[in-house]
Amino acid sequence: MAMEQMAAKKAAIGRKEMLLITAVALGTLLNPLNTTMISVALARLQEEFRLTFADVSWLISTYYLASAIGQPLMGKWSDLFGRKKVFMLGLLLVTLSSSLAPLSPGFGWLIGFRIIQALGSSALFPSGMGMIRSQITSNQAKALGIISIFSSTSAAFGPSLGGLLLHYGDWPLIFLCNFPFIAASFILAWKLFPNDPKTAGRASDMDWPGVALFSATIFMWLLFFLSLADGFSLWKLIVSAGASFWLYRYELSRSKPFINVAFLRKNMNVTLIYAQFILTNIAFYSIMFGIPSYLQRVQAMDPQKTGLVMLSIAGFSVVVTPLVSRWIDRSGSKPPLTAGTALVVIGSLLMLIIRDQASPVTIFLVLCVLGIANGFNNLGMQTALYDCVTKEETGIASGLFMTSRFIGTILSSSLLAALFGKNITTSHLHSMAWVCAVLGVLMLVLTLRMPGRERVKSG
Numbered sequence: 521m522a523m524e525q526m527a528a529k530k531a532a533i534g535r536k537e538m539l540l541i542t543a544v545a546l547g548t549l550l551n552p553l554n555t556t557m558i559s560v561a562l563a564r565l566q567e568e569f570r571l572t573f574a575d576v577s578w579l580i581s582t583y584y585l586a587s588a589i590g591q592p593l594m595g596k597w598s599d600l601f602g603r604k605k606v607f608m609l610g611l612l613l614v615t616l617s618s619s620l621a622p623l624s625p626g627f628g629w630l631i632g633f634r635i636i637q638a639l640g641s642s643a644l645f646p647s648g649m650g651m652i653r654s655q656i657t658s659n660q661a662k663a664l665g666i667i668s669i670f671s672s673t674s675a676a677f678g679p680s681l682g683g684l685l686l687h688y689g690d691w692p693l694i695f696l697c698n699f700p701f702i703a704a705s706f707i708l709a710w711k712l713f714p715n716d717p718k719t720a721g722r723a724s725d726m727d728w729p730g731v732a733l734f735s736a737t738i739f740m741w742l743l744f745f746l747s748l749a750d751g752f753s754l755w756k757l758i759v760s761a762g763a764s765f766w767l768y769r770y771e772l773s774r775s776k777p778f779i780n781v782a783f784l785r786k787n788m789n790v791t792l793i794y795a796q797f798i799l800t801n802i803a804f805y806s807i808m809f810g811i812p813s814y815l816q817r818v819q820a821m822d823p824q825k826t827g828l829v830m831l832s833i834a835g836f837s838v839v840v841t842p843l844v845s846r847w848i849d850r851s852g853s854k855p856p857l858t859a860g861t862a863l864v865v866i867g868s869l870l871m872l873i874i875r876d877q878a879s880p881v882t883i884f885l886v887l888c889v890l891g892i893a894n895g896f897n898n899l900g901m902q903t904a905l906y907d908c909v910t911k912e913e914t915g916i917a918s919g920l921f922m923t924s925r926f927i928g929t930i931l932s933s934s935l936l937a938a939l940f941g942k943n944i945t946t947s948h949l950h951s952m953a954w955v956c957a958v959l960g961v962l963m964l965v966l967t968l969r970m971p972g973r974e975r976v977k978s979g
Contacts, residue, residue, distance in 0.1 A: 536712065537656050543708035544648035545667055546701050547607065549674035550614055551587060551641035554698070555929065556678030559809045560823050560830070561691040563816040568691070569627040573813065574941035579631055580809060581742055581933040586635045588926035589735050590642030592778060596726060598647035602716025604709070607647040611706050613640025614698060622692030645671070645922060651713060669841060676834035676894060679812050683827015730771055730778030737763040738930065745934030780920070789908045789971065790917065794924040796966040797901050801928025802935065803864055803956045804894055808833070810936050810952050811887070817944045818876065825880065832884045836891030837898065844899045853904040857967045860896025864960030867893055871953035876946050904970060
């Protein structure tokens with residue numbers, strides 16, 4: 521009995537540790553929350569600034585672009601200059617951008633403030649995770665799991681919260697609502713994060729050519745995919761592919777690369793997990809951004825009703841997460857991922873039954889299937905990754921995992937610009953459904969080729 525009590529005490533997370541986790545969680549949710557919260561406001565922003573969907577999609581894609589670059593960049597900075605400093609800097613940048621964005625005199629200014637917001641919020645995940653790994657040792661897996669739930673569910677709840685804010689105000693509220701999260705995270709981090717040790721880190725220690733090459737490569741691919749709405753651009757494809765090859769060769773030769781391609785080359789299972797996570801995010805974020813605009817433009821729903829319908833994805837993602845967690849504990853990540861990827865295919869095909877003036881209940885039920893799929897895939901992908909890497913590789917694997925997420929989100933905005941760029945119709949929604957179904961099939965194939973739990977352990 522005494523031994524059981526000691527084990528339970530050891531498994532519990534202490535009050536101070538829980539407050540530290542809360543500080544990190546409140547900070548890390550800002551990036552995914554602001555990624556999706558604005559989705560319900562896109563139709564309103566089109567009216568405000570007199571834009572097409574292709575124009576307003578730059579608000580999404582530039583945020584993803586800045587996040588994709590900022591995540592590994594800020595991760596390196598937190599190692600060089602201190603995690604507490606970088607975490608606080610991130611919160612200050614989000615504060616600055618959230619204060620100024622509602623005052624934007626034009627759409628270009630709004631894009632600029634969103635980029636600052638993306639860079640600031642990108643600093644919070646790597647520095648916060650580094651702080652947890654250094655300060656929490658006995659319950660680290662549980663702590664990381666809590667952060668993961670905050671991160672994934674905040675993205676899913678973004679459209680619902682955005683719809684509520686638009687109903688009671690206007691799009692500036694989407695930026696102003698960040699302040700309670702910022703204030704709570706800042707106070708807790710200021711009090712609980714230990715001061716950074718003196719480091720010998722210098723700005724010259726960064727692989728700046730690698731940063732520049734990675735940024736140029738991501739930007740060129742973004743330009744290529746966004747241009748598909750107006751036709752195929754061969755020269756953009758050639759330049760994008762050439763920049764990718766140059767980045768690969770250059771980073772392979774570096775002892776401290778910005779993107780560790782040597783790690784990817786020697787870990788093929790991990791590389792394929794990243795590829796699957798990219799596909800997962802293309803499908804998920806295409807739905808998260810495409811559906812709210814479709815509901816408002818074609819189904820004539822107001823922002824509040826749109827947010828309530830989108831709650832189906834968030835709600836079912838949260839409900840199934842503990843069930844998926846227990847399934848993974850028993851059987852490994854492959855069986856739940858198989859179910860999750862199959863549900864992406866089923867849910868995408870079910871979108872084909874949505875017609876003009878469809879019942880909100882029908883749309884809600886279709887999105888429920890996709891919400892369940894999201895819950896399965898989010899947790900399954902993360903556990904599959906950590907099954908395939910050693911403890912020493914956790915840091916680099918986590919950073920590249922987030923980078924692959926943002927690559928997927930960039931591609932989703934490009935897909936939506938190509939499909940919804942000129943006009944949004946039910947026919948365009950069905951085209952998106954077919955693309956998501958194909959992505960789901962590819963995800964299912966990649967899941968089936970994953971090693972099972974026994975092979976991972978023996979490997």
